[in-house]
Amino acid sequence: MTLEPPVREALVARLTAMADDELILGHRDSEWTGHAPILEEDIALANIAQDEIGHALLWLEARRELDGSDPDALVFGRGAGDWRNVRLVELPKGDWAFTMVRQFLFDVFECELLSRLRHSRHVPLAEAAAKAAREEVFHLRHSGLWVRRLAGGTAESARRVGAAVDLAWPYLPQLLAPQPGDALLVEAGIVPSPAEVGAAAREHIATTFSELGVAPPDVPPNPGGRERHSEALVALLIDMQAVARADPAAEAW
Amino acid sequence: MAAERAGVVEDPARLEAFEARIERGEKIEPGDWMPEAYRRQLVRIISQHAHSEIVGMLPEGAWITRAPSLRRKLILIAKVQDEAGHGQYLYHAAETLGVDRGELIAALLEGRAKYSSVFNYPTLTWADVGMIGWLVDGAAIRNQLMLAQCSYGPYSRAMVRICAEETFHHKQGKEMVLTYAAGTPSQRAMAQDALERWWWPSLMMLGPHDSDSPNTPQLARWRVKTKTNDEVRQEFVDEHVPELLDAGLSVPDSDLHVDRASGHWVHGAIDWDEFWAVVRGNGPVNAERLAARRKAHEDGRWVREALAAYAARAAAATP
């Protein structure tokens, strides 16, 4: 499928945004390795982190096929202002409740997105989505189990779930919102309608929260597009890129 | 031959039959008769091994967020994940001997349990991650291959599973160091510096000299340990020195030489004072390691309680 330049440009931007979401989320998940509440969960969350980073690679490889860009150069060379992830994933990992609630919100969205993206007219994207969708089934089981158990566990765990939802909720609209190039991509049959994905995700979240007696706060969305970031991302990137940036002449790591 | 120490005098006929089983190469399984000393030694060895894996997650875990390429990032998360997994398999083996995992963990966090001294050294650069994979895991593999022959079934099985996974750790570490040794001046210097700090700790990791290891003869008799510390250390040195030299690195031991008669590499004297200081808790980062584990455990308390409460409620609700 040959792409018209505006469509290709929109797809490059969309793939970058998807990769950035996964990479930053996977990075936050990986911060728990060695510090999880119990040994088995150290192992489980490390797997999820690898999956997310693997998805980032899938999207960046798909982008490389379009514009020849190098995944490592993008990940280790861009400053905060050039990243296009949603702010939800750059928020610090917080406590276990926050990590699981954030993961749950993202997993619900991803499941709705990927199940539709598997039918993309852009074959490399459809294939990558099929691979990622498989892993998302497991992610949603895991984060869904945790949100359910913590909401219905002890008074303290329920309180922490409430606090986590309060913190995450203003950032959810950005995740579900259309991106600048989406209209072109939807028309070309490359990505599903963001309105459709967003509505399905919202319904899934609402149903789960209602079952669990979790009431999201009535608050305005955190404003701004994907080019706007918090200081948390600055600190994250300084740490993440330090080794690579210290030796720019290095050809291999 | 009566068993010693704990004052337990084992039934001589039982003991003879037990030792005959081991002689025949049979595995002792949970539920089988075993001398108290065998059980006690195994609990000690297995739990120390488990603790080492858990604490061992920390020195490299700190560098996960800084891995300088996507591939290295994935690899390092997988490696540290494996270390958690290895701790898990080992705690399981200890549990088959009737000990409770919560109690083992409490012993570690309260400073009552030992773990491998090598993890009480700091990781100061990215190259340390590679050097740990190559040398520390290289030493561990030698040890684990030997322990896979252990007469106690659950420990042997844990070792076989761990050996299968550890080879990846060793190879990716070697790949990293070879890359840096052949890379930019900065990368080469980083690799050399890492070697200088990890060479002796890796040698010491294989334990005191045989002359200072009182447990070894009995452990050998019961096929818990089938090689001595010095034997394993020699294997480690013979394997790794030529490869390090090939890579253009310089081993920080001015006495290192080949013994013409045997063909073995002979290393210089180990500074055992440092080893004992580190084992006893005075190493560079002993306190930090345990503090990190304590924090993770404390921070996780409400989580463990919450799931237990949920499960209890669900069980009560089920007819």
Next chain:
Amino acid sequence: MTAHSDARGDTQWPRWEVFKQDTEGSPHRAVGSVHAADAEHALLMARSVYARRPAAVSLWVAPSESVYARTAEQLQEGTVVADAPATTEPARRYLAFRKTSHRRAMTFVDFAGEVSAAGPDAAVAAARRAFPEPPALAWWVVPAAAVTASPEAEAEAWFEPAKGKTYKQQAEYGTLAAGRRRKGQTR
């Protein structure tokens, strides 16, 4: 859950024995255990702990306390296992697992088949009759009702992704020797 809590109410959760089936047609094998809060959680943990590398097509978990174990030595000596459950229930299904070799391995007992019995001792006896060859070195019997299986319909999602993580397979690394390394290895 006081049986699994300490004085401060802390817990590592109960243990669940894990059985993994490597391929269609091979038996489920005991691979170890996981600490988890309930059966569903135990399955998710079992997949992370025991199936993060290939190969697997199915996992079973059962509470460790539901497993009744007897070694050949115990059977020979007629040793009464101190905490053996009483034989008061009507006959029910038990899954029987056995170890038949002293060969070094990473798994313990293999699934032999199902028996119907009125209690765990009877189940072991029934299993020895039903599966006499080769002679077993150890037996496990577990009430079928205590076993939870990974969802068959999701087997692809649970077990296929592990195959793609080649960066954690030692075979991926081949023979490593000193020499120049090139950039661009992103997978």
